[in-house]
Amino acid sequence: xxxxxxHPQLRRHRKFxxxxxxxxxxxxxxxxxxxxxxxxxxxxxxxxxxxxxxxxGVVLAQxxxxxxxxxxxxxxxxxxxxQLRGRWTVLFAGFTHCPDVCPTTxxxxxxxxxxxxxxxxxxxxxxVDPERDTQDALAxxxxxxGAAIQGVTGPREELDRLCASLGIAYLKIPxxxxxxxxxxxxxxxxLIDPQARVAGYFPPPHKLDTLAADLSxxxxx
Amino acid sequence: MRINWPAAVLALGLSAPAGACPGLEVEEPWIREAPPGAxxxxxYARLRNAGDRLLRIDGxxxxxxxxxxxxxxxxxxxxxxxxxxxPLELLPGATGALAPGxxxxxxxxxxxxxxxxxxxxxxxxxxxxxxxxxxxVKAAQE
Numbered sequence: 001x002x003x004x005x006x007h008p009q010l011r012r013h014r015k016f017x018x019x020x021x022x023x024x025x026x027x028x029x030x031x032x033x034x035x036x037x038x039x040x041x042x043x044x045x046x047x048x049x050x051x052x053x054x055x056x057g058v059v060l061a062q063x064x065x066x067x068x069x070x071x072x073x074x075x076x077x078x079x080x081x082x083q084l085r086g087r088w089t090v091l092f093a094g095f096t097h098c099p100d101v102c103p104t105t106x107x108x109x110x111x112x113x114x115x116x117x118x119x120x121x122x123x124x125x126x127x128v129d130p131e132r133d134t135q136d137a138l139a140x141x142x143x144x145x146g147a148a149i150q151g152v153t154g155p156r157e158e159l160d161r162l163c164a165s166l167g168i169a170y171l172k173i174p175x176x177x178x179x180x181x182x183x184x185x186x187x188x189x190x191l192i193d194p195q196a197r198v199a200g201y202f203p204p205p206h207k208l209d210t211l212a213a214d215l216s217x218x219x220x221x
Numbered sequence: 222m223r224i225n226w227p228a229a230v231l232a233l234g235l236s237a238p239a240g241a242c243p244g245l246e247v248e249e250p251w252i253r254e255a256p257p258g259a260x261x262x263x264x265y266a267r268l269r270n271a272g273d274r275l276l277r278i279d280g281x282x283x284x285x286x287x288x289x290x291x292x293x294x295x296x297x298x299x300x301x302x303x304x305x306x307x308p309l310e311l312l313p314g315a316t317g318a319l320a321p322g323x324x325x326x327x328x329x330x331x332x333x334x335x336x337x338x339x340x341x342x343x344x345x346x347x348x349x350x351x352x353x354x355x356x357x358v359k360a361a362q363e
């Protein structure tokens with residue numbers, strides 16, 4: 001390809017252009033560099049489709065599979081990895097003896113489902129305090145926040161397996177009186193993709209507007 | 222000695238002592254309507270010290286609740302925790318807040334479920350004094 005001969009601008013400034021023997025390798029190099037740049041950008045986009053515009057959290061470059069687990073929801077129905085397939089899920093781990101952060105976050109999750117186009121991601125409240133959060137207690141608690149939030153808990157071993165997969169930590173902290181305790185727990189919302197993999201995290205402070213915008217973009221609702 | 226604050230307040234007729242927590246003012250005081258059966262909830266308000274002395278709020282008590290404690294929710298290394306035993310200090314002229322995800326008055330063991338719209342007397346304690354305000358129960362959204 002004779003770039004100088006074909007390009008009107010180069011022809012006009014012919015005296016400044018390189019002889020064809022040197023222009024050709026340079027043009028090839030430029031095209032190759034451009035192509036490499038575009039290819040790189042596409043690769044980056046393919047790995048992290050929403051990271052560029054996410055305002056409230058992080059999307060994992062490589063979604064992380066969740067190990068099998070067997071828990072129950074507030075109605076006593078099985079809640080396993082199968083229940084995570086085929087839909088996006090937003091999960092929050094907490095406990096009902098929690099006066100501030102948990103009800104605040106569940107209120108936010110309720111508002112999110114109302115804000116997002118349907119079908120909105122499934123909203124799951126994972127209780128890490130199964131001793132106190134019996135099925136009945138959990139049912140009364142989540143129903144207070146509307147039908148959209150599912151309460152889930154179960155045996156400690158199964159709970160711990162799921163928490164490990166999700167990257168969730170919790171710790172019982174003894175209270176002032178005998179038998180009383182509180183639970184420190186991960187504060188982030190966990191985003192799970194329709195292949196039952198951890199797709200990302202939304203750390204606090206949680207803002208309804210930015211979360212809704214991010215979820216609309218990622219989860220395509 | 223453990224002071225039974227509600228009883229102490231009643232005994233002293235502390236509803237309007239001129240000197241209690243001088244200058245402490247609240248705005249938009251509210252209590253989160255708790256899910257049925259919940260053993261606890263929280264009280265929130267914007268605070269202001271209109272007085273000329275440092276105020277150290279270190280607790281409180283509330284009608285219809287067995288006890289109340291001043292707590293602060295914090296996030297540390299991604300973990301949500303509760304800090305207690307730390308007073309909320311307001312310099313003269315300063316504002317502060319009891320707000321979701323931050324400082325709050327944790328209210329424990331309600332005598333009965335409280336519904337949105339109900340009003341509850343809540344006293345904020347500054348050392349050995351307490352000042353009472355009327356808080357409104359709200360179904361919190363956001």
